[in-house]
Amino acid sequence: xxxxxLLSISSTLLRARLRQSIVAAVGVAISIAMYxxxxxxxxxxxxxxxxxxxxxxxxxxxxxxxxxxDQQPLERLIERSGGRDVSHPFINRIxxxxxxxxxxxxxxxxxxxxxxxxxxxxxxxxNAQVFFNAGTIEVNGAVNGIDPLEEDRLLNFSEYLLGxxxxxxxxxxxxxxxxxxxxxxxxxxxGDAVQVSTITGDRFTLKVIGFYQSGMADFDNISCFxxxxxxxxLLAKPRSWITDIQVRLKDLALAPxxxxxxxxxxxxxxxxxxxxxxxxxxxxxxxSLISYVVSIVLLLVAGFGIYNILNMMIYEKLDSIAILKAxxxxxxxxxxxxxxxxxxxxxxGGAVGLLLGALMAIGIDHIPFxxxxxxxxxxxxxxHDPKYYLIAIAFALVTTYIAGxxxxxKASRIDPVEIIRGK
Amino acid sequence: xxxxxxxxxxRAITKSFRDPVVTPVLKGVDLKVMRGEFASVxxxxxxxxxxxxxxxxxxxTDYEGELxxxxxxxxxxxxxxxxxxxxxxxGFVFQFHYLIPEFSVLRNVMLPGLKxxxxxxxxxxxxxxxxxxxMGVAHQARKLANQVSGGEKQRVAIARALxxxxxxLMCDEPTGNLDSRNSEIVFGIFSALAAKGQSLLVVTHDxxxxxxxxxxxTMDDGRVVDQGQRRPA
Numbered sequence: 001x002x003x004x005x006l007l008s009i010s011s012t013l014l015r016a017r018l019r020q021s022i023v024a025a026v027g028v029a030i031s032i033a034m035y036x037x038x039x040x041x042x043x044x045x046x047x048x049x050x051x052x053x054x055x056x057x058x059x060x061x062x063x064x065x066x067x068x069x070d071q072q073p074l075e076r077l078i079e080r081s082g083g084r085d086v087s088h089p090f091i092n093r094i095x096x097x098x099x100x101x102x103x104x105x106x107x108x109x110x111x112x113x114x115x116x117x118x119x120x121x122x123x124x125x126x127n128a129q130v131f132f133n134a135g136t137i138e139v140n141g142a143v144n145g146i147d148p149l150e151e152d153r154l155l156n157f158s159e160y161l162l163g164x165x166x167x168x169x170x171x172x173x174x175x176x177x178x179x180x181x182x183x184x185x186x187x188x189x190x191g192d193a194v195q196v197s198t199i200t201g202d203r204f205t206l207k208v209i210g211f212y213q214s215g216m217a218d219f220d221n222i223s224c225f226x227x228x229x230x231x232x233x234l235l236a237k238p239r240s241w242i243t244d245i246q247v248r249l250k251d252l253a254l255a256p257x258x259x260x261x262x263x264x265x266x267x268x269x270x271x272x273x274x275x276x277x278x279x280x281x282x283x284x285x286x287x288s289l290i291s292y293v294v295s296i297v298l299l300l301v302a303g304f305g306i307y308n309i310l311n312m313m314i315y316e317k318l319d320s321i322a323i324l325k326a327x328x329x330x331x332x333x334x335x336x337x338x339x340x341x342x343x344x345x346x347x348x349g350g351a352v353g354l355l356l357g358a359l360m361a362i363g364i365d366h367i368p369f370x371x372x373x374x375x376x377x378x379x380x381x382x383x384h385d386p387k388y389y390l391i392a393i394a395f396a397l398v399t400t401y402i403a404g405x406x407x408x409x410k411a412s413r414i415d416p417v418e419i420i421r422g423k
Numbered sequence: 424x425x426x427x428x429x430x431x432x433x434r435a436i437t438k439s440f441r442d443p444v445v446t447p448v449l450k451g452v453d454l455k456v457m458r459g460e461f462a463s464v465x466x467x468x469x470x471x472x473x474x475x476x477x478x479x480x481x482x483x484t485d486y487e488g489e490l491x492x493x494x495x496x497x498x499x500x501x502x503x504x505x506x507x508x509x510x511x512x513x514g515f516v517f518q519f520h521y522l523i524p525e526f527s528v529l530r531n532v533m534l535p536g537l538k539x540x541x542x543x544x545x546x547x548x549x550x551x552x553x554x555x556x557x558m559g560v561a562h563q564a565r566k567l568a569n570q571v572s573g574g575e576k577q578r579v580a581i582a583r584a585l586x587x588x589x590x591x592l593m594c595d596e597p598t599g600n601l602d603s604r605n606s607e608i609v610f611g612i613f614s615a616l617a618a619k620g621q622s623l624l625v626v627t628h629d630x631x632x633x634x635x636x637x638x639x640x641t642m643d644d645g646r647v648v649d650q651g652q653r654r655p656a
Contacts, residue, residue: 012530324534327534417482
């Protein structure tokens with residue numbers, strides 16, 4: 001009975017000041033809506049920009065760095081003879097050998113990775129240098145032999161693909177997806193054949209089945225994608241010849257530690273994403289910070305609006321408060337009445353704000369937007385995470401509660417005698 | 424002073440206003456109102472009679488001395504407890520009607536009853552309607568409180584004060600703001616209540632009104648100068 005009575009008193013007072021209450025609620029609604037729309041939009045963009053890096057960088061990349069042998073035979077000899085130079089050096093520099101660029105025992109490494117519970121997926125890759133024969137000149141090109149389906153699952157390959165699907169590439173024996181810049185340079189279109197020479201001098205003919213556009217000109221101007229098997233054929237290498245193993249983890253944060261572990265365990269080089277993109281985290285967190293600051297300011301302004309209106313209402317209602325107190329309502333009851341008032345405004349404004357925010361987010365989601373780096377995207381990216389709606393409504397309630405609390409406390413402390421006397 | 428126990432008893436009540444200089448308002452007031460008594464407090468403006476009433480009503484707690492309501496010492500009781508006492512045991516009528524303008528007449532009468540929470544909303548409503556009928560304002564029950572006339576407002580306020588069957592009805596100049604016809608109606612209501620055994624304490628400076636009560640307590644300059652003689656009803 002008690003709570004319902006106080007609530008009914010609150011709502012009666014509210015209805016008597018309907019216009020002011022609506023203005024206050026609209027303030028809350030606008031700030032909630034702006035928070036949702038802004039957060040969704042900013043985080044959508046953030047996710048897009050982060051994705052440009054994260055999606056293209058495997059969490060751990062396992063490869064063999066081309067380098068000279070760490071320990072040259074001469075040093076070994078000197079070491080063995082206790083530091084005295086007693087040798088007649090014939091071999092003093094062992095140069096890197098060609099087949100070193102492949103990951104040793106790649107199939108075994110892949111199997112070991114597949115059984116690691118921390119690993120979400122792996123995509124093997126063969127990198128090779130080739131030349132494209134365009135008329136009389138030869139254009140430098142980098143062939144990426146990939147497993148298209150895995151590459152898409154791990155690194156969102158299809159987002160950059162134009163003119164064909166990943167399964168088209170997976171199914172074609174001699175198809176090639178050319179970088180957009182490279183294709184423009186050679187003036188080839190879909191279905192055209194391109195001549196490829198490997199560094200060993202072998203020649204192949206590949207059929208253009210699609211284009212690739214990452215937005216990074218340096219990359220788009222030289223890259224092309226074929227299947228793993230095609231790349232291995234180009235290089236005349238066996239099926240087990242893999243130059244890169246790209247690993248996606250279930251938990252990104254484990255990457256640095258696991259990269260070290262793999263490097264030791266498989267005697268390979270392993271590069272984790274954090275090391276590969278050290279600065280990117282900073283930009284991302286600064287962008288989130290800005291969106292939070294903007295939203296909090298909006299909600300604070302709404303909070304002050306409520307505070308103002310309640311304060312005004314309390315001055316108008318001094319008589320009513322005095323009567324309530326004289327007839328047995330305690331200070332706590334009066335406080336509850338005014339906090340209820342504030343919360344009703346908060347809940348109504350918040351609910352309208354959620355709806356408005358969702359509409360705005362959907363609206364932004366439909367504004368056309370073209371981005372070179374993501375050719376498959378046509379509208380602005382918006383993050384529709386329910387998290388933002390929860391934060392927004394929680395913050396609205398907390399703000400309105402606090403905005404109501406101070407005036408309510410003042411109301412609860414009003415001395416009825418002073419009011420009644422004052423007449 | 425016979426007729427059972429005192430409903431309300433004040434012993435040596437002293438109070439001063441401190442703003443801006445210390446001004447004594449009440450200088451040791453002793454007062455008792457017995458069960459079923461219709462007493463009035465008379466005095467010139469500024470003699471402290473209203474101040475005394477606010478202290479007796481438990482709303483003003485800033486005083487020295489001792490106050491007992493229905494045998495219970497309430498001086499120094501926590502505010503929550505005093506609120507409950509006011510709700511359950513004391514009814515109020517002020518000089519200015521003091522209805523809440525946003526509520527209907529009926530709702531105004533019901534509020535203290537709903538606050539008490541002893542009866543269901545329907546029972547409170549029935550009782551409120553009964554009181555409004557007694558006061559002769561039942562036909563105005565559904566109107567907003569500020570849509571009825573001054574005399575009617577005061578009668579509604581009396582109905583509200585009675586809703587929880589208080590031990591004592593306290594009135595601060597209940598007819599001070601009314602014309603003679605409405606004053607007469609209000610006095611008639613009070614007499615009828617007193618006849619049914621309701622205790623009343625009325626502060627007034629209207630001598631005619633005071634003379635017709637059972638006992639006239641006279642105050643002057645912060646003191647009770649005459650406790651009055653109980654006159655048979």
